[in-house]
């Protein structure tokens with residue numbers, strides 16, 4: 001039989017593995033194991049092959065018209081050209097034998113985040129698409145969402161990423177927002193018609209069963225909100241040794257399973273890992289993500305309701321439009337009742353008691369709001385229903401200014417330096433972008449000035465880090481201009497889809513004057 005590198009013994013890798021010679025203790029030699037891996041496995045990343053993006057041109061017409069500074073313009077064109085490096089399509093070997101691969105056979109080309117992340121990831125794609133809009137790469141953007149829609153057709157929801165081991169969870173749901181951005185630029189009604197039934201399905205996924213929890217406020221009104229909840233109670237296959245090491249001190253099997261579900265649910269949140277989900281901020285085994293109603297998830301679902309209402313109107317389905325507008329008003333009330341904290345002037349995640357069964361309606365208690373500072377406490381600002389309220393924006397802006405989160409070169413994820421990647425001093429492009437956009441959309445001059453100030457600092461640090469290292473990074477250290485971030489379970493990654501997207505989107509919005517310095521000040 002022919003293997004990858006010449007003749008080999010068996011068609012079946014499991015048979016071949018069983019036949020490998022073992023010593024007295026049952027161990028296989030490194031040489032034999034290496035040959036087996038070489039014979040039966042492709043290299044990491046061989047499953048997705050380079051795809052030349054047909055809509056890429058080195059300098060698109062009308063590219064970043066407000067960027068006057070030649071140094072910044074040259075860099076922005078380099079960032080734009082990175083779409084070529086990150087563009088991929090599924091290889092023939094995956095299409096022919098999908099059962100031999102972890103990569104899922106998607107119909108069209110995608111843009112990957114980069115480095116270790118060699119497959120399309122769900123929420124990353126929103127900021128990739130924001131950048132593709134600035135790069136005028138509409139066909140590439142449409143191909144990404146068509147792939148994500150195909151997940152809903154097959155699984156009923158959008159997977160965390162295009163891997164078999166991600167079929168147990170989703171990620172922050174931003175598909176509707178991606179389609180809205182594309183529609184705004186292209187007016188593509190065909191895409192909206194195709195997407196609408198899929199979005200209705202995805203909406204069900206986040207608003208029924210394990211993802212839905214009801215809270216009763218002090219006025220006896222019930223509020224339905226969403227939570228993260230992975231359909232998995234084993235180690236994450238992609239990080240199994242790490243997860244097993246976490247549980248080395250947990251002896252009881254059912255506690256182990258509970259912990260594994262919390263880990264996978266935290267990955268579903270996109271914030272893996274963070275003290276935001278931990279009862280004891282220095283002990284990862286106290287992750288309690290499924291017992292938390294997160295502010296940001298409900299902001300994303302609210303955005304989905306508004307987008308669905310908009311799309312339904314566009315295609316002439318007024319009944320659906322009306323019912324989703326109503327749902328958005330209901331969720332806005334829920335967000336205000338459950339998350340808003342008048343004293344702190346921000347929205348706080350809501351925690352349930354450890355081990356509470358959440359099948360029935362839970363009574364709201366003020367003490368269950370999590371008072372720690374996280375960038376997510378400000379994300380409702382991203383939605384027009386909140387940012388159009390001038391009085392509210394004034395309060396929230398003041399609270400953000402005094403929160404300690406706004407650092408030298410961006411907004412920190414939290415104030416706790418835990419060593420996890422979704423904590424201080426890391427700043428992530430998506431969080432900068434949503435808060436900047438929220439402040440900007442409010443229409444208030446002061447809020448716009450704050451948005452622009454954060455954007456300028458963020459762009460600077462991305463630029464300086466790029467010049468120092470030759471790469472765009474997954475996350476940055478918001479305390480030091482030009483430094484990338486760290487912490488967490490893997491080494492810092494480069495590439496990087498959402499960072500590129502946010503830089504291009506911010507440069508499109510704010511531009512860069514000819515005489516404004518781009519170096520660290």
Ligand SMILES: OC[C@H]1O[C@H](O[C@H]2O[C@H](CO)[C@@H](O)[C@H](O)[C@H]2O)[C@H](O)[C@@H](O)[C@@H]1O
Pocket residue numbers: 113117121122123124160161236238239267268270271272273
């Ligand atoms: O392999 C570990 C984890 O890696 C991913 O999470 C991180 O990278 C993603 C891609 O940029 C990003 O979407 C996520 O917010 C990051 O925390 C993956 O999504 C996780 O499921 C996985 O366990």
